[in-house]
Amino acid sequence: MPVAMIAYLVIAFFALALLASAIRVFREYERGVMFTLGRFTGVRGPGLILMLPYIQQMVRVDLRVIVLDVPSQDVISRDNVSVKVNAVLYFRVVDPDKSVIQVANFMQATSQLAQTTLRSVLGKHSLDEMLGERDKLNRDIQEILDSQTDAWGIKVTNVEIKQVDISESMIRAIAKQAEAERVRRAKIINAEGEQQAAQKLVEAAEIMGGAPASMQLRYLGALHDIASDRTNTIVLPLPTGLMEALSGMRKPKA
Structure with a gap:
C-alpha cells in the first residue's frame, strides 16, 4: 500500500x-x-x-516602445570638422514573428544599424547644419532606419540627436565667426541709416529751396533750441550780402 x-x-x-x-x-x-x-x-x-x-x-x-541610447560616435563633417555625436532612438516591435525569425537579436541589430546610420548621415552635412538643422537630420535618420528595419518587424517612431561635442579650438573659432557676423550686420545697419538720413536731407533741401522763408524759420528754430541751454555760447554768422548792404548804408551820399 x-x-x-x-x-x-x-x-x-x-x-x-x-x-x-x-x-x-x-x-x-x-x-x-x-x-x-x-x-x-x-x-x-x-x-x-x-x-x-x-x-x-x-x-x-x-510590444512596448523601447528606448535605445546610441553611444557617442566620432563623425567627420562635410567641412572636415571632427565632432562627437550621441542620440536616442525610440522603436517598437509591430510584427513579433519577423522580429524572432528574420533577425537573431533585433535589439543588437537595431543598435548597430543606428550607429552606422548616424555616422553616415551626419558625415554628409556641415557643422553649421548639425547645429542648426537638427529636426531635419532627425527625420532623415528616422526614415533610413525605419525603411531598413521594416523587414525585421520593427517600427522606428523617433530619433533625437542629444548632443554634439566639438573641440575648444572650434568653439573659439565659432565665437569669432559669430562676433564678426554681428559687426558686419552693425556696419550694414549703420550704412543703411546714413543712406536714409542723406535721402531725407536731400528731400528737405529741395523743399526749403522752393521756399526761402522756410530756411529763415529753420534758422530761428535752431537758435531757440540753443538758447534753452544757458551754458552754450551763441555765434551768429552774418551773410556776406548783409555786410555789403550795411557798408553801402554807411557811405556818405555824393
Whole structure:
C-alpha cells in the first residue's frame, strides 16, 4: 500500500509539472511566437495560452516602445570638422514573428544599424547644419532606419540627436565667426541709416529751396533750441550780402 501511494504521488507530481509547463500567461503588451516541432505556427496572446510541452516552444516578445541610447560616435563633417555625436532612438516591435525569425537579436541589430546610420548621415552635412538643422537630420535618420528595419518587424517612431561635442579650438573659432557676423550686420545697419538720413536731407533741401522763408524759420528754430541751454555760447554768422548792404548804408551820399 505505501508503494502504490508513492507511485500515485509521483505520477501526480509529474502531471502537475507537465500541466504547469503547458500554461503560459501573457500580459496585454506581450505576444508569444509559437513553434511546433521547430516550425512557426502563429502568434499567441495576450491572456492564457496552452501549449504542448516538448513539442511546442514559445518566444515571448514585448510590444512596448523601447528606448535605445546610441553611444557617442566620432563623425567627420562635410567641412572636415571632427565632432562627437550621441542620440536616442525610440522603436517598437509591430510584427513579433519577423522580429524572432528574420533577425537573431533585433535589439543588437537595431543598435548597430543606428550607429552606422548616424555616422553616415551626419558625415554628409556641415557643422553649421548639425547645429542648426537638427529636426531635419532627425527625420532623415528616422526614415533610413525605419525603411531598413521594416523587414525585421520593427517600427522606428523617433530619433533625437542629444548632443554634439566639438573641440575648444572650434568653439573659439565659432565665437569669432559669430562676433564678426554681428559687426558686419552693425556696419550694414549703420550704412543703411546714413543712406536714409542723406535721402531725407536731400528731400528737405529741395523743399526749403522752393521756399526761402522756410530756411529763415529753420534758422530761428535752431537758435531757440540753443538758447534753452544757458551754458552754450551763441555765434551768429552774418551773410556776406548783409555786410555789403550795411557798408553801402554807411557811405556818405555824393
